[in-house]
Amino acid sequence: MTSGGITLQNLPKELPVDFLKEITKNFSNELLLGTGAFGSVYKGILNDGGVVAVKRLAENSPVPRDKIFANEVQNIMALEHDNIVKLVAYCREANNRLVQSNGRHIIAEITETLLCYEYLPKGSLDQNLFGTSASSIDWNERFKIIKGICEAIHFLHTLSSPVLHLGLKPQNILLDGNMTPKIADFGFSRIFGQEQTRMNTRSVVGSVGYMAPEYLYNGEISARSDIYSLGLIIMEISTKEKNSPSTDQKHARNYVDGVKKIWTPEKIMSEYPDIEDHCTDQVEECINIGLQCVEIDQHKRPTIQKIVNMINKLPMN
Numbered sequence: 301m302t303s304g305g306i307t308l309q310n311l312p313k314e315l316p317v318d319f320l321k322e323i324t325k326n327f328s329n330e331l332l333l334g335t336g337a338f339g340s341v342y343k344g345i346l347n348d349g350g351v352v353a354v355k356r357l358a359e360n361s362p363v364p365r366d367k368i369f370a371n372e373v374q375n376i377m378a379l380e381h382d383n384i385v386k387l388v389a390y391c392r393e394a395n396n397r398l399v400q401s402n403g404r405h406i407i408a409e410i411t412e413t414l415l416c417y418e419y420l421p422k423g424s425l426d427q428n429l430f431g432t433s434a435s436s437i438d439w440n441e442r443f444k445i446i447k448g449i450c451e452a453i454h455f456l457h458t459l460s461s462p463v464l465h466l467g468l469k470p471q472n473i474l475l476d477g478n479m480t481p482k483i484a485d486f487g488f489s490r491i492f493g494q495e496q497t498r499m500n501t502r503s504v505v506g507s508v509g510y511m512a513p514e515y516l517y518n519g520e521i522s523a524r525s526d527i528y529s530l531g532l533i534i535m536e537i538s539t540k541e542k543n544s545p546s547t548d549q550k551h552a553r554n555y556v557d558g559v560k561k562i563w564t565p566e567k568i569m570s571e572y573p574d575i576e577d578h579c580t581d582q583v584e585e586c587i588n589i590g591l592q593c594v595e596i597d598q599h600k601r602p603t604i605q606k607i608v609n610m611i612n613k614l615p616m617n
């Protein structure tokens with residue numbers, strides 16, 4: 301298959317590796333969008349100018365590539381929601397290649413595992429909140445982003461077979477051209493019953509600073525783990541202050557204590573001097589929701605249904 305007549309509209313679900321090489325100029329640095337723990341992401345440009353994001357899973361990824369592939373293709377591909385990144389195609393192909401090993405040439409079977417997503421031009425929420433253009437996001441946009449993320453988690457947690465993301469953090473939330481947030485990276489995700497709690501059978505990997513303590517220390521998984529991570533994300537969006545993704549839990553606790561202490565109504569007014577009164581209430585309530593979500597006692601955290609209800613009750617513009 302060549303990229304000839306292939307457009308975003310008629311893109312087959314299963315793609316050969318040669319096609320993906322062609323549209324990424326052989327995975328060139330020039331088209332590299334970024335690299336994470338699971339692999340590198342490239343811009344893939346189709347002949348009609350359409351763009352996809354091509355993730356080439358790394359061999360040394362913290363979750364085995366076949367597990368990520370199965371998670372994304374079997375569980376996530378069918379999910380349709382405005383606030384969830386769409387997986388548009390995939391590729392898993394084994395080829396024999398001549399490689400050098402200890403000075404000898406040998407034939408080795410190399411499996412390429414690639415996932416193609418809709419392309420989101422503004423990059424990650426992290427880049428937008430804390431990168432160079434950070435200050436330009438006003439409160440209304442921040443509130444819209446919080447609502448969109450909550451709606452995506454509500455969708456995932458209330459499916460008949462609920463999906464837990466288990467890796468939520470600002471780096472895994474991407475923004476489209478209208479600043480609509482879309483949750484990405486389902487590499488750690490699990491599907492199971494809403495009221496269920498399970499013990500993790502894999503070693504716990506990911507960004508410690510966003511992980512619920514019961515998940516990090518005891519490997520205990522439930523929808524409440526996602527709620528904890530969501531709380532930190534809501535606080536970061538509302539306060540413009542960054543939590544640290546990779547350091548220890550103590551850092552996250554200090555962050556939460558700081559928000560609780562510093563973010564009084566006066567602080568809100570000084571940080572958002574130009575917003576209307578009803579928006580000040582929105583900021584206050586969002587910080588309050590964030591703080592409830594990061595309760596150490598997981599049973600004190602609100603469900604996503606309750607969070608969405610609280611947000612929808614807030615006066616809008």
Ligand SMILES: Nc1ncnc2c1ncn2[C@@H]1O[C@H](COP(=O)(O)OP(=O)(O)OP(=O)(O)O)[C@@H](O)[C@H]1O
Nearest residue numbers: 333334335336337338341353417418419420423471
């Ligand atoms: N669908 C996409 N559209 C546009 N850019 C993307 C897309 N997916 C990923 N990227 C870019 O590629 C970068 C790397 O993404 P990737 O998912 O591999 O890692 P990460 O989320 O930053 O980290 P980790 O996977 O370790 O949690 C992102 O920061 C983002 O800028």
